[in-house]
Amino acid sequence: MRLFPQLVPEFVAEGTSKYGSSGGRVHLLSPEVAHRIAAGEVIERPASAVKELIENSLDAAASRVEVEIEGGGVGLIRIHDDGSGMSADDAERAVARHATSKIFTADDLAHVASLGFRGEALHAIGAVSDLTLTTSELGSRRAVAVRVLAGEIASVEAAAHPPGTTVEVRNLFLNLPVRRGFLGTMRAEANAVAAVVQALALSCPEVGFSLRSEGRRVISLPAAADLRERISQVHGLSLAQSLIALEDTLVWGFVSPLSVSFPTRRYLHVAVNGRVVDTDSFAPAVSKAYADLLPKGRHPATFLRLDLGPGEVDVNVHPAKSAVRLRGGRSAYPLVVGTIRAALAPDSEPGGGDVPDERGSALTLIGQFAGRCIVAQKGDELIILDQHGAHERVLYERLSANPRSEAINLVSPVVARLPEDLSPEVWNFEYELAALGFVFESFGAEAVRILAAPDTATDAVAALIAAVEALAGGEDLAKALACKGSAKFGDSLSREEMRILLEDWSECEFGEVCPHGRPIVKRLALGDLLREFRRS
Numbered sequence: 375m376r377l378f379p380q381l382v383p384e385f386v387a388e389g390t391s392k393y394g395s396s397g398g399r400v401h402l403l404s405p406e407v408a409h410r411i412a413a414g415e416v417i418e419r420p421a422s423a424v425k426e427l428i429e430n431s432l433d434a435a436a437s438r439v440e441v442e443i444e445g446g447g448v449g450l451i452r453i454h455d456d457g458s459g460m461s462a463d464d465a466e467r468a469v470a471r472h473a474t475s476k477i478f479t480a481d482d483l484a485h486v487a488s489l490g491f492r493g494e495a496l497h498a499i500g501a502v503s504d505l506t507l508t509t510s511e512l513g514s515r516r517a518v519a520v521r522v523l524a525g526e527i528a529s530v531e532a533a534a535h536p537p538g539t540t541v542e543v544r545n546l547f548l549n550l551p552v553r554r555g556f557l558g559t560m561r562a563e564a565n566a567v568a569a570v571v572q573a574l575a576l577s578c579p580e581v582g583f584s585l586r587s588e589g590r591r592v593i594s595l596p597a598a599a600d601l602r603e604r605i606s607q608v609h610g611l612s613l614a615q616s617l618i619a620l621e622d623t624l625v626w627g628f629v630s631p632l633s634v635s636f637p638t639r640r641y642l643h644v645a646v647n648g649r650v651v652d653t654d655s656f657a658p659a660v661s662k663a664y665a666d667l668l669p670k671g672r673h674p675a676t677f678l679r680l681d682l683g684p685g686e687v688d689v690n691v692h693p694a695k696s697a698v699r700l701r702g703g704r705s706a707y708p709l710v711v712g713t714i715r716a717a718l719a720p721d722s723e724p725g726g727g728d729v730p731d732e733r734g735s736a737l738t739l740i741g742q743f744a745g746r747c748i749v750a751q752k753g754d755e756l757i758i759l760d761q762h763g764a765h766e767r768v769l770y771e772r773l774s775a776n777p778r779s780e781a782i783n784l785v786s787p788v789v790a791r792l793p794e795d796l797s798p799e800v801w802n803f804e805y806e807l808a809a810l811g812f813v814f815e816s817f818g819a820e821a822v823r824i825l826a827a828p829d830t831a832t833d834a835v836a837a838l839i840a841a842v843e844a845l846a847g848g849e850d851l852a853k854a855l856a857c858k859g860s861a862k863f864g865d866s867l868s869r870e871e872m873r874i875l876l877e878d879w880s881e882c883e884f885g886e887v888c889p890h891g892r893p894i895v896k897r898l899a900l901g902d903l904l905r906e907f908r909r910s
């Protein structure tokens with residue numbers, strides 16, 4: 375059940391300015407244009423009606439949108455806005471199928487600048503409810519009320535209404551008892567409505583929103599100055615303040631730092647050219663951006679805004695406007711991953727990061743502690759490094775940049791016994807494994823003899839198995855190999871090995887965490903130490 379457009383995989387949406395002109399002149403689309411618009415089910419549940427009606431208010435440049443529901447929205451949905459309103463003629467036409475003020479020709483479909491464009495929503499809601507549209511056009515003293523009952527215009531009457539529009543939807547799915555049966559509990563439907571209001575509110579901070587459910591105020595959001603303020607209103611000040619700004623002209627918004635993460639994807643919000651987009655299409659890019667930075671099962675908060683040129687995105691892809699795609703086969707994936715990574719890298723967090731730059735004054739080795747940690751000094755700071763995690767991070771960044779390693783001949787070949795399910799895979803991925811630096815030959819049915827392994831592998835057998843598992847499972851190869859290749863806890867390292875590791879680590883882009891998202895550095899400032907010793 376999708377309420378927001380989903381990006382067709384690998385493509386990005388384009389949005390539209392949600393303040394495209396809609397100020398009247400509702401007309402019926404010609405059959406040729408109407409034919410080009412994918413027909414299909416528009417209203418699945420109360421939340422989808424609320425989404426459509428709020429989008430209409432936003433297209434009408436409303437500065438405040440008030441939503442009221444009863445019975446989870448099945449009994450009543452009332453949406454009031456202070457937008458452009460409609461003339462009496464437009465109001466009457468607006469409830470017809472394919473009636474819109476937002477596009478005219480088939481060409482207009484190529485650069486839709488409003489949230490709506492099909493002339494479908496009011497008609498679709500009116501067809502399954504008792505709908506009254508009351509509206510007054512800006513600058514006119516008159517108002518009109520158009521009532522549609524199960525698809526038929528029941529009345530058109532003069533009314534009293536301030537400039538703007540109120541749409542009242544009673545008894546949703548009155549003529550579709552089966553559809554009603556598919557709805558969730560009243561509470562579930564009310565929650566879905568609240569989620570829609572929140573999501574749309576995040577897409578336009580400058581618009582005020584409120585939601586009342588069963589007479590109770592559930593959401594109250596005065597107009598906000600910017601996205602961070604809106605995030606703060608919706609999700610709280612502490613989350614909003616922790617967020618890091620993204621700095622790209624096409625992709626902007628906010629993401630959480632590594633120290634702030636959540637057990638669910640709840641805080642993932644995406645709008646493309648002002649249009650709220652289903653987050654499923656962006657979750658892979660966000661996951662990739664944080665893949666080696668957060669522990670498994672933890673998710674960041676991400677508020678992404680993609681502003682692409684108008685006309686770059688096709689919004690007429692799915693019957694319920696539930697998919698959009700970037701034209702010309704472009705993909706948002708690398709752009710989103712790259713922008714988030716750049717913002718998270720310690721260097722790009724001016725003053726915002728708690729990560730001092732490692733590249734300033736010299737990092738000098740002190741020694742090893744307990745065979746597990748490397749102790750070093752940098753200026754007035756004592757640095758304790760988890761040597762296993764640091765080595766893993768170094769290997770990971772090296773392998774991600776270039777997974778091909780030099781094949782090092784083993785002094786004596788080793789036999790790797792493969793788990794049953796992996797033994798065919800090793801031959802399926804023979805070419806890929808060779809590129810990684812593995813040279814091996816068949817050794818019975820379920821084993822291979824390894825003659826050479828990548829120079830990053832400390833244990834050739836473990837590394838080979840990890841590589842085959844990652845290749846077969848479509849997992850991150852760099853992470854698997856880094857894990858198997860890294861120095862084990864308890865390894866005693868020579869001073870030279872420690873020095874090299876320390877230097878390699880200091881050049882890592884994300885030196886604070888291992889590729890599994892665990893912290894790997896502890897810092898102790900001389901000042902703090904002296905305070906503890908009661909000396910200043």
Ligand SMILES: Nc1ncnc2c1ncn2[C@@H]1O[C@H](COP(=O)(O)OP(=O)(O)OP(=O)(O)O)[C@@H](O)[C@H]1O
Pocket residue numbers: 396398400426430431433434455457458459460468469473474475476489490491492493494495496497538539695
């Ligand atoms: N709240 C509103 N304020 C002003 N005009 C409105 C409002 N709601 C609807 N309209 C007018 O009614 C027309 C029909 O609305 P409807 O939602 O059915 O179609 P649409 O928004 O054009 O396209 P879509 O079906 O994609 O939403 C709109 O094009 C707009 O001109």
Ligand SMILES: [Mg+2]
Pocket residue numbers: 426429430489490491495496
């Ligand atoms: Mg609409």
